[in-house]
Amino acid sequence: MSITPGFTAVEIRRFVHEYDGLAYGHKSPWLAERKLSRHRLARWRDAVYEGDLERGLIPREGSYMTxxxxxxxxxxxxxxxxxxxxxxxxxxxxxxxxxxxxxxxxxxxxxxxxxxxxxxxxxxxxxxxxxxxx
Missing domain, CATH: 1.10.287 (Helix Hairpins)
Incomplete structure (x- = not known):
């Protein structure tokens, strides 16, 4: 199960790693080029790093960047x-x-x-x- 219809877990993981590897100032154009929102990418990052991406689970945590x-x-x-x-x-x-x-x-x-x-x-x-x- 994917947390976003139309994207597989492998694609989401690849997007998150690619986004994290970008230098400061290059992230907004990268998001605009792929037609992704910051909110969606933040959910994906939480699922990849702290949740269970394959099962579509995102952790319930109030603060980002722990x-x-x-x-x-x-x-x-x-x-x-x-x-x-x-x-x-x-x-x-x-x-x-x-x-x-x-x-x-x-x-x-x-x-x-x-x-x-x-x-x-x-x-x-x-x-x-x-x-x-x-």
């Missing part, structure tokens, strides 16, 4: 790095699960083959003595 922009960017980069680590770990574990499922499948086939070979052989009949010869 964290300096440099620290905000550092926090966002740390969150992105942590997210990338988690995604890599999930991919690795998924690959391991598929590998183990393949091993289980092969073992199941081998066990089934052994059972079928065992059933195909005639069972040894025990030798019995004829009771009349006793």
């Amino acid at each position: 964290i300096p922009p440099g620290k905000r960017s550092a926090l966002e980069k740390a969150r992105a790095a942590e997210q990338a680590r988690h995604e890599a770990e999930v991919a690795e574990l998924t690959a391991r699960v598929r590998e183990l499922e393949g091993s289980n499948y092969a073992l199941g086939k081998a066990i089934g083959l052994l059972h079928s070979l065992n059933e195909a052989e005639p069972a040894d009949t025990p030798t019995t003595t004829d009771p009349s010869n006793s």
Whole structure:
């Protein structure tokens, strides 16, 4: 879910980082060029740095700029790095699960083959003595 219809979370995050990287005096023309309001960008910044952009959650806080922009960017980069680590770990574990499922499948086939070979052989009949010869 996006906090603004027509924009994805990836686009919003890119806009916020691009805006934060602009020098003083270049931000208003940048906003006008993209037809964005300061209020919308402020909501996006709050969602990116302090909220949950993917779920469209913006924190309820009365004061803006509680964290300096440099620290905000550092926090966002740390969150992105942590997210990338988690995604890599999930991919690795998924690959391991598929590998183990393949091993289980092969073992199941081998066990089934052994059972079928065992059933195909005639069972040894025990030798019995004829009771009349006793």
